[in-house]
Amino acid sequence: DVKVTQSSRYLVKRTGEKVFLECVQDMDHENMFWYRQDPGLGLRLIYFSYDVKMKEKGDIPEGYSVSREKKERFSLILESASTNQTSMYLCASSRSVDRATYEQYFGPGTRLTVT
């Protein structure tokens, strides 16, 4: 079974703090994704990566950055947390074969509260 793990289930940070959310997958997947999920807005893609050190902006990248130094690990960074970044953050991974991509598998989520 695919396993995607996230570093924390719940996190409380103060405004202006630098926040690191980490995600690890154990299936050697090429692609990794970060989403946020908010009531009424659904799942929105922040960033994704299709290879080590490669990244692409999603729909809402402002205020976020990412890092992928190893294939299995994808980090989301909030450079200076703000209250409007309070949300559920979800990491996902998927495999690619000859540019065909497949279903994404999600981690359990991190509920981040910024006060």
Next chain:
Amino acid sequence: EDQVTQSPEALRLQEGESSSLNCSYTVSGLRGLFWYRQDPGKGPEFLFTLYSAGEEKEKERLKATLTKKESFLHITAPKPEDSATYLCAVQARGGTSYGKLTFGQGTILTVHP
């Protein structure tokens, strides 16, 4: 721009009362349509992938179908443990959308005993 619309927003069923959830989509070339189940406070759980019109997939009480414009998730004789939010997502072919999913808002299903 790729769009996914799910209906209804919420659905309440009695145990054993079969029904369907709808996912309408517009996409510039469909690579795949995905169904997920999400329980409160948890990450989405993958259910099905459909690739072409006419395709069907089944898993226990769930059956997903696909046409050129929409997908249905049929729930036969549901049980209370089927209560969850069901999400639909589409993946477009190639270009800058490589690997990216566009999600619908989800349908909240509640099954009463």
